[in-house]
Amino acid sequence: NAGVTQTPKFQVLKTGQSMTLQCAQDMNHNSMYWYRQDPGMGLRLIYYSASEGTTDKGEVPNGYNVSRLNKREFSLRLESAAPSQTSVYFCASTAYTDTQYFGPGTRLTVL
Amino acid sequence: GIQVEQSPPDLILQEGANSTLRCNFSDSVNNLQWFHQNPWGQLINLFYIPSGTKQNGRLSATTVATERYSLLYISSSQTTDSGVYFCAALDNYGQNFVFGPGTRLSVLP
Numbered sequence: 001n002a003g004v005t006q007t008p009k010f011q012v013l014k015t016g017q018s019m020t021l022q023c024a025q026d027m028n029h030n031s032m033y034w035y036r037q038d039p040g041m042g043l044r045l046i047y048y049s050a051s052e053g054t055t056d057k058g059e060v061p062n063g064y065n066v067s068r069l070n071k072r073e074f075s076l077r078l079e080s081a082a083p084s085q086t087s088v089y090f091c092a093s094t095a096y097t098d099t100q101y102f103g104p105g106t107r108l109t110v111l
Numbered sequence: 112g113i114q115v116e117q118s119p120p121d122l123i124l125q126e127g128a129n130s131t132l133r134c135n136f137s138d139s140v141n142n143l144q145w146f147h148q149n150p151w152g153q154l155i156n157l158f159y160i161p162s163g164t165k166q167n168g169r170l171s172a173t174t175v176a177t178e179r180y181s182l183l184y185i186s187s188s189q190t191t192d193s194g195v196y197f198c199a200a201l202d203n204y205g206q207n208f209v210f211g212p213g214t215r216l217s218v219l220p
Contacts (some may be wrong), residue, residue, distance in 0.1 A: 012155055023169065033208065035210075039216075041212065042210035042211055042212045042213050043199075043210040044210070047210055048207070048208075056195055059207065059209070060208055088152065092154075096158050098142065099144065099156050100144060100146075100208070102146075102153075102154040102155075102156075104153060105153075105154075
């Protein structure tokens with residue numbers, strides 16, 4: 001039981017490049033989330049998926065797209081990366097709306 | 112949307128001391144959680160506590176939903192307790208979890 005896994009762990013992009021962050025969970029959870037954490041700050045919700053086939057915007061969705069590929073996987077895409085998207089990205093999952101389990105994070109730098 | 116505040120922002124303790132961290136939220140919630148982010152960045156769920164009191168070893172938490180606050184108690188602190196403690200609340204209208212700014216705890220040997 002690996003819990004929540006994220007790939008890659010680190011990534012450096014140039015302004016305007018695109019990339020997809022991958023997240024998978026093996027706990028049969030319904031809900032999945034993408035957060036970003038900027039230095040010295042709390043987490044802010046980018047997008048969430050309450051169930052397979054549904055996605056909704058969180059607090060800071062601009063510049064991002066998501067795909068809930070199946071119950072296990074929830075990906076986050078940056079179509080044209082900007083320096084303001086330099087951050088640590090966390091994926092999380094939960095059965096319904098109870099305890100959240102987090103992945104180890106992806107540290108993204110946009111030059 | 113819901114606002115979440117935490118206090119104090121920073122806390123420095125000697126090993127063995129006790130502490131209380133506070134989380135205030137602006138609206139009624141149906142989900143309140145406490146997390147610890149260790150110095151390596153990993154986020155660990157400590158408590159799911161929309162109301163009432165729970166205990167887990169040296170840690171306990173109490174949420175008074177009617178008064179819109181939650182407290183996290185750490186007793187006999189250890190250096191491994193260092194890190195940032197976050198509370199997060201889910202409002203009654205959806206699945207938008209809102210995190211507080213955190214309390215940074217440093218436990219000195």
